[in-house]
Amino acid sequence: MAGWLPSLITETPEAGFDLAIKLARMGVKKTQPSDEVRARLRGIYEIDAGALIASSQVVAVNFQTIAAANGYWR
Amino acid sequence: MAGWLPSLITETPEAGFDLAIKLARMGVKKTQPSDEVRARLRGIYEIDAGALIASSQVVAVNFQTIAAANGYWR
Amino acid sequence: MAGWLPSLITETPEAGFDLAIKLARMGVKKTQPSDEVRARLRGIYEIDAGALIASSQVVAVNFQTIAAANGYWR
Amino acid sequence: MAGWLPSLITETPEAGFDLAIKLARMGVKKTQPSDEVRARLRGIYEIDAGALIASSQVVAVNFQTIAAANGYWR
Amino acid sequence: MAGWLPSLITETPEAGFDLAIKLARMGVKKTQPSDEVRARLRGIYEIDAGALIASSQVVAVNFQTIAAANGYWR
Amino acid sequence: MAGWLPSLITETPEAGFDLAIKLARMGVKKTQPSDEVRARLRGIYEIDAGALIASSQVVAVNFQTIAAANGYWR
Numbered sequence: 137m138a139g140w141l142p143s144l145i146t147e148t149p150e151a152g153f154d155l156a157i158k159l160a161r162m163g164v165k166k167t168q169p170s171d172e173v174r175a176r177l178r179g180i181y182e183i184d185a186g187a188l189i190a191s192s193q194v195v196a197v198n199f200q201t202i203a204a205a206n207g208y209w210r
Numbered sequence: 211m212a213g214w215l216p217s218l219i220t221e222t223p224e225a226g227f228d229l230a231i232k233l234a235r236m237g238v239k240k241t242q243p244s245d246e247v248r249a250r251l252r253g254i255y256e257i258d259a260g261a262l263i264a265s266s267q268v269v270a271v272n273f274q275t276i277a278a279a280n281g282y283w284r
Numbered sequence: 285m286a287g288w289l290p291s292l293i294t295e296t297p298e299a300g301f302d303l304a305i306k307l308a309r310m311g312v313k314k315t316q317p318s319d320e321v322r323a324r325l326r327g328i329y330e331i332d333a334g335a336l337i338a339s340s341q342v343v344a345v346n347f348q349t350i351a352a353a354n355g356y357w358r
Numbered sequence: 359m360a361g362w363l364p365s366l367i368t369e370t371p372e373a374g375f376d377l378a379i380k381l382a383r384m385g386v387k388k389t390q391p392s393d394e395v396r397a398r399l400r401g402i403y404e405i406d407a408g409a410l411i412a413s414s415q416v417v418a419v420n421f422q423t424i425a426a427a428n429g430y431w432r
Numbered sequence: 433m434a435g436w437l438p439s440l441i442t443e444t445p446e447a448g449f450d451l452a453i454k455l456a457r458m459g460v461k462k463t464q465p466s467d468e469v470r471a472r473l474r475g476i477y478e479i480d481a482g483a484l485i486a487s488s489q490v491v492a493v494n495f496q497t498i499a500a501a502n503g504y505w506r
Numbered sequence: 507m508a509g510w511l512p513s514l515i516t517e518t519p520e521a522g523f524d525l526a527i528k529l530a531r532m533g534v535k536k537t538q539p540s541d542e543v544r545a546r547l548r549g550i551y552e553i554d555a556g557a558l559i560a561s562s563q564v565v566a567v568n569f570q571t572i573a574a575a576n577g578y579w580r
Contacts, residue, residue, distance in 0.1 A: 137251065139296070139298045140253040140291065140297075140298065141296075141297045141298045141301060142296075142297070143320050143357065144296060144297055144351065144358075145356075147218060148213070148215075148216075149215045149216070149218055150213045150214065150215045150216075150222035150271065153215060153236065154240075155235070157237075157240050157241075158341050159260075159344065159347065160344065161314060161340075162301065162340075163305075163339065163340030163343040163344060164336045164337065164339070164340045166302075166305050166343070167305075167330055167336055167340075168311050168330045168331070169335055170294065171268070171304060172340075173330075174330060177332075177336065180333055181241075181245060181333035181337070182241060182242045182247075182336075183242070183251065183254075185254055185258070185293040186255075186260070186261055186264065187267055187333050187334055188238045188241055188242055188295070189238065189261060189264045189268060190334065190337045190338070190341070191237065191241050191253070191337055192234050192235075192236070192237030192238045192241075192268045193237075193264070193268045193271065193341060194337060194340045194341045194344050195237040195240070195265060195323070195337075196237060196268050196271040196272045196275070197271060197344040197345060197348060198235065198344050198347070199233065199272070199275060199276065199307070200271065200275045200323050200348065201278050201319065201344070201347060201348045201352075201356075203218065203275050203278075203279060204275075204278070204351075204352070204358075205351060205356035205358065206358065208218050208219075208275075208278065208279035209217065209279075210218075210220060210258065210279065215423040222361070222363075222364075223363045223364070223365060223366055224362065224363045224364075225365060226360045227381070227384065228388075231385075231389075249390075252407065255389075256389060256390045257390070257395060257399065258399075259399040259403035259406070259408055259409050260400055260403075260408070260412065261401070262386045262389055262390055262399065263383065263386065263409060263413055263416060264412070265386070265389050265431035266382050266383075266385030266386045266389075266416045267385075267387040267412070267415060267416045267419065269388070270381065270382065270385060270401075270416050270420045270423070271419060272379050273381065273420070273423060274422065274423045276418065277366065277423050277426075277427060278423075278426070281365075281430045282366050282423075282426065283366060283427075284364065284366075284367065287444070287446045288446065289444075289446045289449060290444075290445070290446075290478070291445060291505065292445055292504050292505060292506075293479065293504075293506065297465060299439075307449070307492065307495065308492065309488075309489050310449065310487045310488075311453075311487065311488030311491040311492060312484045312485065312487070313451075313485055314453050315453075315477075315478055315487050316478045316479070316489070320501045321478075325479065325480075325481040325484065326481075328481050329481035329482075330482070334462065335480070335481050335482055335485060338482065338485045338486070338489070339485055341489060342443035342489045342492050344486045345489065345493060346492050346495070347493040348496065349492070349495060349496045349499050349500075350442060350506075352499075352500070352504065353499060353505075353506065354442055363521050367570035370509070370512075371512070371513060371514055372510065372512075372513075373509045373530050373544045375511060375529070375532065375579075379536050379537075379547060381531075382552060390565045400541050403537075404537055404538045404543075405538070405547065407550055407554070407557050408548075408551075408556070408557060408560065410534045410537055410547065410563060411534065411551070411553055411557060412537055413533065414530050414531075414533030414534045414535070414537075414558070414564045415533075415560070415564045415567065416570070417533040417536070418529065418530065418533060418567040418568045419515075419567060421529065421557040421568070421571060422567065422570065422571045425514065425574075425575060426571075426574070429552045430514050430515075430571075430574065431513065431514060431575075432514075432515065432575065432577035433527075434524060435518070436527065437518075437519045437520045437521075437523060437559065438519070438572075439519060439579065440519055440573065440578050440579060440580075441578075441580065442561035454542070455523070456537065456562050456566065457562075457570065458523065459527075459561065459562030459563075459565040459566060460509045460558045460559065460562045461573035462524075462527050462565070463527075463551075463552060463558055463561050464553070464558055469552075469553060471559065473553065473554075473555040474542075474555075476555050477556075477559070480555070481558070483555055483556055483559060483577045484559070486556065486559045486563070487559055489563060490562045490563045490566050493563065493566040493567060493570065494566050494569070497566070497569060497570045497573050497574075497578075500573075500574070500578065501573060501580065
């Protein structure tokens, strides 16, 4: 079974960026597994500039990992 | 189709920095897709020193990735 | 004796992500060893968007380490 | 034309550190292009310990990139 | 004389994680050398979720350094 | 003339850690050059747990750079 993260390899940089977002969200979900609570919190932080920037920071760190894994798609 | 991120390779460091900014903004946009909401939030954080410094931090992490991808344009 | 961290090597990326979460929690536990206090704090931060995003950031940094250790499971 | 970032290569570590600061400031400037607004904000954050530490963090990440680009000036 | 940091090399990942914690604490101690003040602050931040997560982040960055130094104990 | 940062190379890990602290402080000093203002701010943040942890984070990032520069003193 593949699970939610079968590989860090993606075909394109864009797919790699989407995977980075998935990792960032999974990092939240593993701490707060309730879909309902996360949906409620989402309503708050998606209109909070600081939280959105912090989210983008987590995506950036994960994208760094995925880009390295893919040899930067060169 | 190329999409928004066809490659991490840029001709110059300056173009790489601009791409780092694009990645940082895309990290926000993927969480808050509404152009209208993001425009409103922008009005707030662009006059908030802490938010601007945090934004620059996200750009710095993304630039690290892009610079590595480009062999530091040496 | 193996202890809590016998190795950074995991069979799959998914197991590596789980190990990254374990490292993040151990980083907290080493500063606050009381199970009771941590359980109480968990009740607070698991409904706090900022804290959840910050947790995901710690996981992201640890995952970067573990992914590198595993040659990105290529 | 050279632009503001012709190269990541510097002659000395010290010049590399100055370039890291330039990148950090450019990360802010690209989000807030108004010299007047940035000057006003500067008056606030240059007497705010948290903002100064956060600024130093951005410089540190950029310096990491530049130091790697320069083979650590070894 | 060995001092407090004779080497980044440790026998096991677990010892490496403990060293990462030591580095994180030393980073605080060098700015606030008073044992008494640090003990007082510890009473505050060890029951503050945000501070504990931030501490875990510092440990994660230091562990990244130590893991690389040890070739990831492979 | 050597300036304040003649090299990233140090004889020992401990000297490398001290250099990381120097870089962190220089990152602040370049934004707030006034010794008097920095001394005043220091009186505030050296008794603030969050600021001390954030400082330790900046040191950790700089130490990562310096450790890599020194081949981890292996």
